[in-house]
Amino acid sequence: MAEHVILFTGPMGAGKTTAIEKLSEIDVVRTEAANTERQVADKATTTVALDYGEIVLDDQDKVRLYGIPGQRRFDFMWTILKERAKGMVLLVHNDADDPIGRAVEYLDEFADLYAKGGVVIGITRIDIAPGPSVTDYAAALAVAHPDKIVPIYTVDPRQRDQMRTLLMTLVANIETRDMFVERVPQREELVAE
Amino acid sequence: MSIPAHLDPQVKEHAARVLAGMREFAASMIYAAVLTDDGFEVADYSDGRTDASRMASMSSSVQALSDAVARELRIGTAEYVIIASDQGHVLQRRVPGQPLVLAALFDTYETLGKAIAVSKMGAQRMAHSPASEPGPAPAPTAVPEPAPADPAPIVAAVPPRDETTPRSIYAPPVSASGW
Ligand SMILES: Nc1nc2c(ncn2[C@@H]2O[C@H](COP(=O)(O)OP(=O)(O)OP(=O)(O)O)[C@@H](O)[C@H]2O)c(=O)[nH]1
Ligand SMILES: [Mg+2]
Numbered sequence: 035m036a037e038h039v040i041l042f043t044g045p046m047g048a049g050k051t052t053a054i055e056k057l058s059e060i061d062v063v064r065t066e067a068a069n070t071e072r073q074v075a076d077k078a079t080t081t082v083a084l085d086y087g088e089i090v091l092d093d094q095d096k097v098r099l100y101g102i103p104g105q106r107r108f109d110f111m112w113t114i115l116k117e118r119a120k121g122m123v124l125l126v127h128n129d130a131d132d133p134i135g136r137a138v139e140y141l142d143e144f145a146d147l148y149a150k151g152g153v154v155i156g157i158t159r160i161d162i163a164p165g166p167s168v169t170d171y172a173a174a175l176a177v178a179h180p181d182k183i184v185p186i187y188t189v190d191p192r193q194r195d196q197m198r199t200l201l202m203t204l205v206a207n208i209e210t211r212d213m214f215v216e217r218v219p220q221r222e223e224l225v226a227e
Numbered sequence: 228m229s230i231p232a233h234l235d236p237q238v239k240e241h242a243a244r245v246l247a248g249m250r251e252f253a254a255s256m257i258y259a260a261v262l263t264d265d266g267f268e269v270a271d272y273s274d275g276r277t278d279a280s281r282m283a284s285m286s287s288s289v290q291a292l293s294d295a296v297a298r299e300l301r302i303g304t305a306e307y308v309i310i311a312s313d314q315g316h317v318l319q320r321r322v323p324g325q326p327l328v329l330a331a332l333f334d335t336y337e338t339l340g341k342a343i344a345v346s347k348m349g350a351q352r353m354a355h356s357p358a359s360e361p362g363p364a365p366a367p368t369a370v371p372e373p374a375p376a377d378p379a380p381i382v383a384a385v386p387p388r389d390e391t392t393p394r395s396i397y398a399p400p401v402s403a404s405g406w
Contacts, residue, residue, distance in 0.1 A: 065291035067264035068326040070231035080265050083288035107284040
């Protein structure tokens, strides 16, 4: 069975904890604390260390799901979690202040994960804020990260099937990339031959 | 909605007094802070070398992870957390009945027993926090409960270093706000 470690990132209130709770097949490890930043995200709790869950996709891919605390004050946790992950689901809520700016910011911050495996972006809360559109995000990312091909979808983290599809897309991308990397002979191998 | 503790001047002032009281009792206390559950600094007693807001975020993560471990193992709630290292002990615990955490760093000369007792009494004292209500300030509340008999003897048995006249952290109130 293949194993993947995927990190859910994105700003406070994007829906990382909600998504991991929906996806996980085990009891989720939660580190929620009473939220005093109600003006930033109007919700009762916020993640202060990590979320952890697990899911098996198609009986063959075990995926460990980690969620970051979205607030930058906890960026020491970002460093720890970034180390162990091999791919990223970046969630951004469309009703955030400058959501496209936030998407670019988190992609910059976690660019290593693109290099290590792959990234997908999920735009959330589009029922609350219908714009900007996926095309707007794609245009901004093409300028900020012209070297990266990042699929962008709209999703509702409360809907398990939508999150599952997003996750499967990411895992498929990572596996395709792994196959490609495996087939390309490494420099040392070429020298040896 | 009530004012968050880290923005409430009365709570901040009370927290600063609690920390100062702890320091008077344990000269080995190098750094201490009261923080909200989600990691905002309410007050700190600092040597000036510690980034208080960063420590508040870290203490909040540590507390939440410790609680998660206790939940996972079904051993109830974590009473306190200790990080014991070569050059100091960090001890932190929740403030009873409040969404607050008290964290303190003691130098290694301190016995763990005293560090635990001092932090326990600090947290108990912090629990009687005179939170402001939005709108007009409330009349001063009653003086908090006196010290519980239980932990006091442990502390009294280990006099603080560098102090000739130790004062109890349960010293009488010094202001109209109750402490
Ligand atoms: N209406 C609507 N609500 C959503 C949608 N996605 C998420 N939510 C809600 O938005 C909130 C997201 O909260 P969390 O899952 O705690 O967000 P988080 O990203 O974990 O935030 P932090 O841990 O604070 O960084 C929850 O109340 C969700 O129910 C959506 O697409 N539409
Ligand atoms: Mg969360």
